[in-house]
Amino acid sequence: MFKLLKPNAVILHKTKPQVEQEIQACIGCNECLLACPALAEPITIDTLNRETIAGPISAPVERFTQACYQCGACVSPCPVGLHRDAMMMWLKVRQLNAPHRAQTER
Amino acid sequence: MNAISKKKYPWLISLLATLGSIILLLTTLWIYTRISADRSPFGVAGLTYAIAGLFLMGLATVAYTRSRRSRKRTVGALNAALHWHISFGIIALFLIFLHSFGNFELVSGTYALFGLVALVISGMIGRTLDRFVPRLIAREVNTALTEQGDDRIESVTRTLQNITTYHKEQIHSFQSQQDIQVVEKDMQMVAAHLVSQDGTALPTSWDLAYISLAETPQEIERDTEHYRFVPDRKSPLAEPSALVPGLQEQMAELQTVQRALQRERFYRAIIRYWRIVHICLALLTIGLTLWHLEYAATIMIPIYFHQ
Numbered sequence: 001m002f003k004l005l006k007p008n009a010v011i012l013h014k015t016k017p018q019v020e021q022e023i024q025a026c027i028g029c030n031e032c033l034l035a036c037p038a039l040a041e042p043i044t045i046d047t048l049n050r051e052t053i054a055g056p057i058s059a060p061v062e063r064f065t066q067a068c069y070q071c072g073a074c075v076s077p078c079p080v081g082l083h084r085d086a087m088m089m090w091l092k093v094r095q096l097n098a099p100h101r102a103q104t105e106r
Numbered sequence: 107m108n109a110i111s112k113k114k115y116p117w118l119i120s121l122l123a124t125l126g127s128i129i130l131l132l133t134t135l136w137i138y139t140r141i142s143a144d145r146s147p148f149g150v151a152g153l154t155y156a157i158a159g160l161f162l163m164g165l166a167t168v169a170y171t172r173s174r175r176s177r178k179r180t181v182g183a184l185n186a187a188l189h190w191h192i193s194f195g196i197i198a199l200f201l202i203f204l205h206s207f208g209n210f211e212l213v214s215g216t217y218a219l220f221g222l223v224a225l226v227i228s229g230m231i232g233r234t235l236d237r238f239v240p241r242l243i244a245r246e247v248n249t250a251l252t253e254q255g256d257d258r259i260e261s262v263t264r265t266l267q268n269i270t271t272y273h274k275e276q277i278h279s280f281q282s283q284q285d286i287q288v289v290e291k292d293m294q295m296v297a298a299h300l301v302s303q304d305g306t307a308l309p310t311s312w313d314l315a316y317i318s319l320a321e322t323p324q325e326i327e328r329d330t331e332h333y334r335f336v337p338d339r340k341s342p343l344a345e346p347s348a349l350v351p352g353l354q355e356q357m358a359e360l361q362t363v364q365r366a367l368q369r370e371r372f373y374r375a376i377i378r379y380w381r382i383v384h385i386c387l388a389l390l391t392i393g394l395t396l397w398h399l400e401y402a403a404t405i406m407i408p409i410y411f412h413q
Contacts, residue, residue, distance in 0.1 A: 012367065012370055012371065012374075013243075013247040013250065013251070013370065015251060015255055015256055015257050016251070016254065016255025016256065017255070017256070019255075030181070033181050034179045034180070034181060034184075035179075035184070036181075036184065036185070037174075037184040037185055037187075037188045038185060039181060039182055039184075039185055040116035040182050040185040040186075041116070041181075041182055042181045042182060043181070068240065069236035069237070069239070069240050069377065070239075070240050070243060070374065070377060071236075071377065071381070072378075073174075089243065089244065089247055090255070092240065092241075092243075092244040092247075093244055093247050093248050093251065093255075095244075096244050096245065096248055097248065097253075
């Protein structure tokens with residue numbers, strides 16, 4: 001019962017080098033995406049990792065980035081203790097700075 | 107409904123289901139009021155609405171919680187569960203309203219209804235916050251990071267260090283030049299006195315070597331670090347850090363970043379604690395509903411089983 005009231009550990013944002021380091025440490029188990037209540041369509045962890053660092057952001061990832069509300073549900077299931085919410089925040093910042101249109105079908 | 111609208115609007119099915127259910131319930135209410143004059147919460151329709159509402163309340167709570175804790179999940183399943191959680195919550199509220207038939211005399215039932223209203227409203231506000239607050243966080247994070255994605259505080263601190271080092275070096279070089287000038291001036295004065303009345307130069311006295319050109323203790327004190335130039339109050343030099351250009355701007359940037367970090371922390375706290383408020387309201391509503399059920403049972407059991 002009290003576990004429900006316990007908030008997830010909060011961290012502030014991470015810098016780009018830290019995000020890159022976390023992405024390199026990701027083992028691609030998909031646990032974070034399975035635990036995400038904001039993700040509505042299938043996205044592979046590989047695509048998400050690749051587009052988080054650099055390059056164009058595809059339409060599904062763009063929609064997911066907008067939908068992510070930083071609840072932190074993705075942090076606790078990660079077997080290697082990574083912060084997917086911080087990576088998503090970096091993706092949000094990238095989207096904010098370069099609001100380019102998605103490369104694939106919208 | 108095609109696949110694209112499902113991708114873009116994952117909430118569309120649950121929204122249509124909610125609206126359809128509300129229309130269906132209003133139709134049943136209209137039909138019931140045509141065929142029966144019983145408007146009591148404990149009548150056939152009232153009890154039916156109550157049971158259906160209670161079932162949906164339970165479904166909204168249990169289904170989403172189970173889905174969150176389930177080990178067999180697929181990508182997107184939790185999102186769908188969240189949308190059905192919202193949908194069931196709204197339909198349950200509507201059913202409980204219909205169950206009351208506008209009768210708010212029973213305290214336990216009224217409190218349970220108020221609890222449910224507060225719960226649904228808190229959920230709606232929470233979803234609105236979930237939509238807007240992350241954008242505000244992203245804006246603050248953008249302020250706190252440089253264009254290259256590095257920590258802006260670190261960058262500003264490095265610039266401040268560079269400014270300080272540069273000005274320190276400037277001051278040191280200025281002091282040494284001044285020292286040289288003083289020494290040269292002294293030398294010239296000494297040389298001027300070594301002239302006879304008729305203008306012919308006198309030979310350098312042997313004891314001139316004993317005249318110290320080093321600064322007096324007072325002069326040394328003037329040049330030490332605690333000696334500070336105090337400009338006129340009206341002078342632009344009197345402004346803070348006027349003698350160290352760039353310092354004020356960097357300090358202002360540092361304060362801006364610190365304020366952005368504080369706001370980011372505040373926005374994150376809103377998201378975290380609103381969820382806790384919602385869970386607390388859910389627990390309160392469950393408690394009030396159980397109290398109402400117990401109270402309703404004490405009224406209804408004698409009516410239905412002892413007559």
